[in-house]
Amino acid sequence: MPQLAIDKDFLQRYAKLDKRVQKAVDEALAKFATNYYAGGHLEKIADARDPRVRTLRVTRGYRGVVLAPERGDTYLLVTVLPHDDAYAYIRTKRFSVNQALGVLEVRDEAGLETMSDVLASVAETTETRLFDHVPDKHLLQLGIDDQVLSIVRLLTDEAHLDALEALLPPAQHNALVALASGMTVEEAWEQLSRDLVEEAAPEHVDPDDLTAAIRRSPDRAVFVEGPESLRDLLDAPFDLWRVFLHPQQRRIAHRDYSGPAMVTGGAGTGKTVTALHRVAHLAARYDSGRPILLTTFTKTLDAALRTQLELLVKDPAQRERVDVRNLDRVAYQVVAEDRGSAPTPCRDADLEQLWDEAGADSGFPGAFLLGEWDQVILAQNLRTERDYLEARRRGRGGRLGPEQRRRVWRAVLAATARMAEADLWTFTQIAAEAADILDRTGQRRYSHVVVDEAQDLHPAKWRLVRALAAEGPDDLFLAGDPHQRIYDHRVSLSALGINVRGRSRRLTVSYRSTQEILSWAVRVLGAAPVTGLDDLADSLDTYTSPLHGRRPVVRGFADRAAELDALVAQVEEWLSQGVEADSVGVAARTRSLAGEVTERLRDADIDSGSLTHGPGVRVGTMHGMKGLEFRCVAVVGVDADLVPYAEQVADRAEDPVAHGHDLQRERNLLFVSCTRARDALYVSHSGEPSPFLP
Ligand SMILES: Nc1ncnc2c1ncn2[C@@H]1O[C@H](COP(=O)(O)OP(=O)(O)OP(=O)(O)O)[C@@H](O)[C@H]1O
Numbered sequence: 001m002p003q004l005a006i007d008k009d010f011l012q013r014y015a016k017l018d019k020r021v022q023k024a025v026d027e028a029l030a031k032f033a034t035n036y037y038a039g040g041h042l043e044k045i046a047d048a049r050d051p052r053v054r055t056l057r058v059t060r061g062y063r064g065v066v067l068a069p070e071r072g073d074t075y076l077l078v079t080v081l082p083h084d085d086a087y088a089y090i091r092t093k094r095f096s097v098n099q100a101l102g103v104l105e106v107r108d109e110a111g112l113e114t115m116s117d118v119l120a121s122v123a124e125t126t127e128t129r130l131f132d133h134v135p136d137k138h139l140l141q142l143g144i145d146d147q148v149l150s151i152v153r154l155l156t157d158e159a160h161l162d163a164l165e166a167l168l169p170p171a172q173h174n175a176l177v178a179l180a181s182g183m184t185v186e187e188a189w190e191q192l193s194r195d196l197v198e199e200a201a202p203e204h205v206d207p208d209d210l211t212a213a214i215r216r217s218p219d220r221a222v223f224v225e226g227p228e229s230l231r232d233l234l235d236a237p238f239d240l241w242r243v244f245l246h247p248q249q250r251r252i253a254h255r256d257y258s259g260p261a262m263v264t265g266g267a268g269t270g271k272t273v274t275a276l277h278r279v280a281h282l283a284a285r286y287d288s289g290r291p292i293l294l295t296t297f298t299k300t301l302d303a304a305l306r307t308q309l310e311l312l313v314k315d316p317a318q319r320e321r322v323d324v325r326n327l328d329r330v331a332y333q334v335v336a337e338d339r340g341s342a343p344t345p346c347r348d349a350d351l352e353q354l355w356d357e358a359g360a361d362s363g364f365p366g367a368f369l370l371g372e373w374d375q376v377i378l379a380q381n382l383r384t385e386r387d388y389l390e391a392r393r394r395g396r397g398g399r400l401g402p403e404q405r406r407r408v409w410r411a412v413l414a415a416t417a418r419m420a421e422a423d424l425w426t427f428t429q430i431a432a433e434a435a436d437i438l439d440r441t442g443q444r445r446y447s448h449v450v451v452d453e454a455q456d457l458h459p460a461k462w463r464l465v466r467a468l469a470a471e472g473p474d475d476l477f478l479a480g481d482p483h484q485r486i487y488d489h490r491v492s493l494s495a496l497g498i499n500v501r502g503r504s505r506r507l508t509v510s511y512r513s514t515q516e517i518l519s520w521a522v523r524v525l526g527a528a529p530v531t532g533l534d535d536l537a538d539s540l541d542t543y544t545s546p547l548h549g550r551r552p553v554v555r556g557f558a559d560r561a562a563e564l565d566a567l568v569a570q571v572e573e574w575l576s577q578g579v580e581a582d583s584v585g586v587a588a589r590t591r592s593l594a595g596e597v598t599e600r601l602r603d604a605d606i607d608s609g610s611l612t613h614g615p616g617v618r619v620g621t622m623h624g625m626k627g628l629e630f631r632c633v634a635v636v637g638v639d640a641d642l643v644p645y646a647e648q649v650a651d652r653a654e655d656p657v658a659h660g661h662d663l664q665r666e667r668n669l670l671f672v673s674c675t676r677a678r679d680a681l682y683v684s685h686s687g688e689p690s691p692f693l694p
Pocket residue numbers: 240241242244245246249265266267268269270271272273274481484511512626627628629675
């Protein structure tokens with residue numbers, strides 16, 4: 001039975017066609033899809049570079065380009081172009097299968113021939129060559145083929161290698177860049193093999209087996225299962241993440257795990273996308289009668305996940321199996337059902353007075369006591385005064401002696417008793433209670449739990465996660481980035497009974513920000529080592545982006561008024577360039593500065609709303625930026641006295657550990673804000689710049 005596959009380039013170009021041409025493409029494809037065994041609709045052109053490439057007539061002015069097999073029965077829709085461009089494409093491009101990776105690749109062969117002549121004449125005047133130190137056998141090992149090899153031997157300079165980027169198959173170009181940067185062949189292979197869809201390289205690569213090559217290239221081509229799935233693809237051509245997974249993402253999402261698994265990776269590497277595909281995979285694979293939970297940190301993020309999941313999972317029965325709900329809501333429901341009535345959740349800030357009063361005898365202010373309860377007692381699940389007397393309080397301010405601890409403990413008992421009387425609860429407390437209920441009753445509500453933005457969960461919420469599904473294969477799947485930790489929770493998963501050792505995988509390619517933005521933003525993080533949820537060191541060393549654009553702009557001003565005037569000018573410039581207002585995000589360290597920004601934009605007649613709602617430019621705090629994405633981002637007020645925000649940083653003399661943690665968290669916060677930007681990043685300050693700015 002013939003198989004139809006679609007290339008990413010086809011879908012990207014289709015997305016940009018006007019409706020009339022799109023309709024003609026739909027019709028041509030429908031005809032082709034029902035008749036392509038006969039190959040009757042395909043036209044062969046005499047001077048095609050690659051004899052397997054054909055055209056498919058769409059309209060008078062448009063042609064599809066189709067790679068048709070010499071043997072086998074897979075047809076790949078490569079692209080759709082205006083008539084003359086389609087013919088030019090066919091006259092210049094040749095397809096091949098990478099001999100080391102087995103992936104499908106395309107090169108501009110005509111361009112390479114021209115380039116080769118130029119390089120040969122340059123090389124005549126020079127003795128040494130760029131790759132003199134690399135023997136042929138190493139190049140072949142890395143998938144460089146004969147045609148490319150002959151060009152490689154002419155290269156004298158790295159600039160020539162850059163010039164080849166648009167002509168060479170990307171995997172071969174990447175291999176050469178790795179070697180040119182001084183990597184050994186083993187190191188270069190290590191890097192290339194991240195693009196393998198299987199753990200190991202294929203043993204034998206058949207250069208004519210298109211079907212196998214497409215299977216190994218999920219980031220560039222997918223098989224279409226039938227007319228419905230073709231329709232579905234064409235209906236949402238902009239949502240490439242649904243279809244074209246990076247091999248790393250695919251491997252991670254579709255694997256079988258013997259227990260809890262985790263995906264980490266820098267901002268924008270597609271952890272959320274991988275988590276969504278993981279859920280889709282689980283929903284297709286398991287029908288245990290118990291639902292799968294997809295959960296995250298906040299309500300706004302879970303609304304976004306729900307929308308994305310609807311785009312991804314089309315089968316209503318499979319969708320039914322998935323419950324998308326943030327952890328606070330899950331906990332709330334467990335507690336409400338157990339008690340037979342709903343608890344009243346309360347923000348910590350609203351409880352301070354109650355804690356001030358209840359703890360008045362202790363000599364400690366309510367805010368401190370609340371923090372101690374949340375960060376030490378609930379975090380470590382301490383149940384008795386004795387447990388608390390012995391507990392570690394690293395990062396919680398100065399040392400407390402036994403007498404002080406007894407006073408704190410009594411104050412906590414008094415305050416929690418008053419909360420119980422008034423039926424007031426914090427979300428952490430609800431999570432802790434829910435975990436206790438599930439453990440006590442042995443209920444396991446979900447068959448599998450997938451957690452996004454996992455780096456910031458409180459330990460009580462981790463206990464809840466663990467208690468939601470029975471231990472076993474594929475039970476938990478966690479996605480997070482320890483470099484984006486912006487709250488106080490430093491968790492060791494193994495201490496909470498969640499062991500991901502050996503089942504933790506990393507994503508390294510950014511799909512969001514350009515390399516220029518990433519390189520700049522990574523420097524904001526500073527050099528302190530970072531420990532992941534699995535207790536291992538986590539680094540962003542191999543984190544890169546294939547996207548390129550302008551460097552971030554950093555501007556300093558004498559005062560806030562001038563800074564905000566310049567912000568208005570910057571936003572107006574973006575809007576005049578055609579950027580939609582809701583694709584512009586503006587972040588500030590404090591609510592009050594975000595409020596000033598909103599007012600200043602309104603004064604300038606620029607519509608603005610919150611980060612997640614309303615029409616217009618999106619404005620909010622750095623914390624609110626977590627998990628979001630914008631084409632253009634402005635981060636304002638990055639001043640020495642605002643970032644880091646002194647109020648949120650412990651005194652160094654009193655507690656050097658807490659001080660260090662707090663500063664790192666402030667760095668992470670700036671990093672998170674800056675890495676929301678896809679195309680453009682603008683950062684400004686008034687007076688002294690923040691010491692975190694590179
Ligand atoms: N395979 C893919 N193909 C196309 N786009 C992708 C792919 N994977 C991710 N993206 C896009 O890249 C952007 C970042 O993806 P995602 O939000 O999943 O990253 P993340 O690692 O969770 O980011 P962060 O940690 O910063 O929140 C999104 O716009 C997403 O649609």
